[in-house]
Amino acid sequence: MRRRETRVMFRVVAAQLFTSLFVAACAWVIGGHRAALSSLLGGLACALPNGLFALNLARFGHGAASRAVQDGSGGARSEATSAYAVALLVGEFIKVALTIGLLVLIARMVRELVWPALIVGVIAVLSMQAAALVWR
Numbered sequence: 001m002r003r004r005e006t007r008v009m010f011r012v013v014a015a016q017l018f019t020s021l022f023v024a025a026c027a028w029v030i031g032g033h034r035a036a037l038s039s040l041l042g043g044l045a046c047a048l049p050n051g052l053f054a055l056n057l058a059r060f061g062h063g064a065a066s067r068a069v070q071d072g073s074g075g076a077r078s079e080a081t082s083a084y085a086v087a088l089l090v091g092e093f094i095k096v097a098l099t100i101g102l103l104v105l106i107a108r109m110v111r112e113l114v115w116p117a118l119i120v121g122v123i124a125v126l127s128m129q130a131a132a133l134v135w136r
Contacts, residue, residue: 009054009057010058012054012132012133013047013050013051015132016043016047016051016129017043017044017047017051019043019047019124019125020043020044020124020125021040021043023039023121024037024039024043026039027039027117034112034113035116037110038117038121039114039117039118039120039121040121041110041118042103042106042117042118042125043124043125045106046099046121046122046125047125048098048102049095049096049099050095052095052098053094057087057088057091060083103122106118
């Protein structure tokens with residue numbers, strides 16, 4: 001994976017974290033501290049798994065690229081590409097499962113959860129991911 005692609009992934013995650021904080025601040029103004037906490041938790045439940053996913057892809061991508069260059073054969077590149085595709089699919093599955101698990105944990109643990117604020121936080125963070133792809 002090239003450095004530029006790695007930077008883009010981490011910029012998207014940073015934008016998601018900033019969006020989560022911004023939406024939480026707006027929720028605090030509109031609905032108070034419970035709404036802000038709910039919004040922040042919803043946003044972080046999506047942004048943190050995305051950050052772990054980006055970190056894993058960057059780590060795996062650099063290792064696979066260096067192994068392919070060291071070998072020098074076309075077969076190694078094909079194997080590295082296949083391994084990267086598998087890592088991408090497995091990582092995406094883990095990211096979605098972790099996001100769902102965090103949202104379930106939040107729903108069970110936070111007593112006075114403000115559901116509209118949580119949902120707005122989730123939607124805002126997930127929308128930032130799509131918006132970052134468009135701006136790229």
